[in-house]
Amino acid sequence: MTNVTFSGDPAISPNIPPPMRRTRTAVDTKATRVISVTHYLPYICALQKRSEGEGSSPGSATSTPGSGPLHPHDNESTLSSDVAGPAASADADQYVWSFSRRRGHTAMYAGIRSLQADNPESVHIGSIGQYVDADGQRRYPDLLPESLRNHLREVFVQDKQCIPVFLPKKQAYGHYEGYCKSDLWPLLHYIPWDNVADPRKNVSYWNDYLAVNQVYAQAVLDTYREGDIIWIHDYHLLLVPQLLRQALPGATIGFFLHAPFPSSELFRALPRRKEILEGLLGASEIGFQTYSYSRHFISSCTRVLGLESTPKGVDYHGGLVPVGIFPIGIDVESVQASRSKPAVGVKMKLIQEMYAGKKIIIGRDKLDEVTGIVQKFKAFEKFLEKYPEWRDRVVLIQVTSPPKTESPRLESRVSELVTRINSTYGSLEFTPIHHHSAFLDRDEYYALLNIAALGLITSVRDGMNTTSHEFVVCQQERHSPLILSEFTGTASSLSAAILVNPWDYVGVADAIHEALSMSEEDKLTKHTQLYNYVVSHDAKFWVRSFLNEICSSELAAEMSHVTSGLDVDLTVAQYRRAARRLICLDYDGTLSPIVKNPSDALPPPAMLDALATLTANPANSIWVVSGRDQAFLEQHLGHLPKLGLSAEHGCFIKAPGGQWTNFTENLDLSWKADVLQIFKYYEERTPGSLVEVKKCAVTWHYRNADPEYGVFQANECQNHLENNVVSKLPVEILVGKKNLEVRPKAINKGEIVKRLWAAQDNCGFVFCAGDDKTDEDMFRALRKIQLKLTDDRKNGIFNVTVGSNLKKTMASWHVPETEDIVNCLVELAAAEKQEDTRIN
Ligand SMILES: [Mg+2]
Secondary structure, eight states, X not given: OOOOOOOSSSSOXXXXXXXXXXXXXXXXXXXXXXXXXXXXXXXXXXXXXXXXXXXXXXXOEEEETTOSOOOSOOSOOOSTTOOOOGGGGOOGGGEEEEEEEOSSOHHHHHXXXXXXXXXXXXXXXXXXXXXXXXXXXXXXXXXXXXXXXXXXXXXXXXHHSEEEEOOOHHHHHIIIIIIIIIIIHHHHTTOOOOTTOOHHHHHHHHXXXXXXXXXXXXXXXXXXXXXXXXXXXXXXXXXXXXXXXXXXXXXXXXXXXXXXXXXXXXXXXXXXXXHHHHHHTTSXXXXXXXXXXXXXXXXXXXXXXXXXXXXXXXXXXXXXXXXEEOOOOXXXXXXXXXXXXXXXXXXXXXXXXXXXXXXXXXXXXXXXXXXXXXXXXXXXXXXXXXXXXXXXXXXXXXXXXXXXXXXXXXXXXXXXXXXXXXXXXOOSSOOSEEEEESOOOHHHHHHHHHHOSEEEEOXXXXXXXXXXXXXXXXTTTTOOOEEEETTBGGGGTOTTSEEEOTTOHHHHXXXXXXXXXXXXXXXXXXXXXXXXXXXXXXXXHHHHHHHHHHHHHHHHHHHTOOOEEOOHHHHHHHHHHOSEEEEEEOOBTTTBOOOSSGGGOOOOHHHHHHHHHHHTSTTEEEEEEOSSOHHHHHHHHTTOTTOEEEEXXXXXXXXXXXXXXXXXXXXXXXXXXXXXXXXXXXHHHSTXXXXXXXXXXEEEEOTTSOHHHXXXXXXXXXXXXXXXXXXXXXXEEEEETTEEEEEETTOOHHHHHHHHHHHSTTEEEEEEEEOSHHHHHHHHHHHHHHHHOOSGGGGGEEXXXXXXXXXXXXXXXXXXXXXXXXXXXXXXXXXXXXXXXXXX
């Protein structure tokens, strides 16, 4: 069994190979086993004492999925209820487990259920949270005897295709109440943290968060089989993708964030931002509810981790991690069934009688900062003030479920507002706002949705608001309009709703008036659009579109797989076989990692040792072919007397033990002034960028500029150069990593490599490594040479690029990191030393 292990600091250090991809064209959920991982399982478990005479088979359990009253306390909110479990000495035979459906996340659970229905092997992993003991107390499973725990696990596996995770009380609390609720949730929803938060507490919460993520990752590893798709959900488990990637480099791992993802400006305030982003980047596909959340995530990866990205994903450890948008949908069939029950009809009648002659506006939210209840009431107040004709004719029924964490300040603000509005605009016979602060009976909820004249959702931040979808399904007869905050994740898909800014009270008041005055014809048109969308984009659609995208991303990766990972053993074997050898190495990004300040790019000691060993053999011709100037190369590599150096992309070369030769002496370099002027223009307007004037080239570096603005300016600058300089003069633009360089066309690294090859008689081994576009000239030149060869030397040419296997390159091999090139040189040096010992 593979285990998730960590050593030292809890920070994740994901030094892992890029995932091996498997080809799968589209998902067949009947044939593919999907392991879904969520924070909680969709059930609340209750332990009951078996009455006398009742059967006692260990697997027996009662289950009430979807029926009966919902348990009112579905989420853990306190630790105090957990005292020593009375079942500590219990015998499993004396107890029976019963299950009720957990509130919330119905869309997500419906999607997962559809996967389990398609394939009986698909499983759902999650925590049971607290269970309800036989005495009605809620308890963490710490003190649950092993026999009862095993019994519960058996029942879950056999009856529910679920694998329960049992979290100890302290970790469960630190993870959920601690890190998830105090650190992550406010940040993801744009709520500033409390400035007086205890920093020591935060550290322990983080440790609990990490530990709990490890427990989930281990639970996946325990059940994973080759070919499974693993799908991890939401912000409680942000580290699980990377934990799994370390253990299962080839696995298909999807991640979907149900919550919003904030702007990088806010996200970067999170102390553990790096670990969180890297935790997510272990996934093979990362899904978000809306375009803006995915854009914020990509931008955070660019800004916080300094990674390259496109709108489609993030380059990470030599591979692309695709990022996509998959708005969640609801289980339409189940809503349809629930809203049509006779009991709902009875409730409808009662409510209609109670509010005879009044138009009902319905709102249903959790009581927390982001659901915008305060904004809703203020807008409704404005509506009554501005449109007096609606007074006494409209009632706002607002159902507010208790929050996960108490928020007395908000509660009192809300009740003050309600009192004020009702006393201003109400009368003895009439109350404009009916505020029910309680869990609503499911039948009553659907009755209200069925008869409402308007749905009003004013969240100030929301991942996805599925009440809006349920409202649309329930309005098949009345076609009542929907007012939706533009800050909900749903707003971008439900474009036929009336979109409002909840902070603009007058705007919302106008929208309420507009909606209530809408003609039947307009209502029908809008409703039809909404209904068609909701029905076609249901929970099943969401699941399949996400899983299909994982498969097509894998396929795309497979198809564009142009280079294989470097085979070091083969390289060493060919090195040994050859009588004479040529090694050409780029410097920045190949021998030394790219750094913010170019002068900090120091040669790694292991590389210097390896070069010293390799250059000692007269059969080897070893060169560093760099874009750097002579002074830099002399300073860092000049002490290796037998190493050849080439500076400024081939403009200057120095043979081992020789002097520098200038290839540009006879070239006209008068264009430099024009180019310098253009670069200076962009330097002045791009803070953090700088111009470097070399002897025969001019380079503009923007590595230290704002990453997005830098790229934008570089594109502008390139256009500018192409139109004004390159078209008229014998120069070319090199688009490097975070830089643009203009240099003479006649000289490049490829020309140098050709010369070096020609100078080496009967060369049976060429190792050429580089990372950016200037190195492609070397690869191209060597490919041409390779094509002309007919003997075994043909197999001795190793063109290696540093970077992703998806990179468009003339190289035949790739390695993810510069240290892989250094390691390969170390291996070659080791082979050289062995040869030495054998000869001596
Ligand atoms: Mg380079």
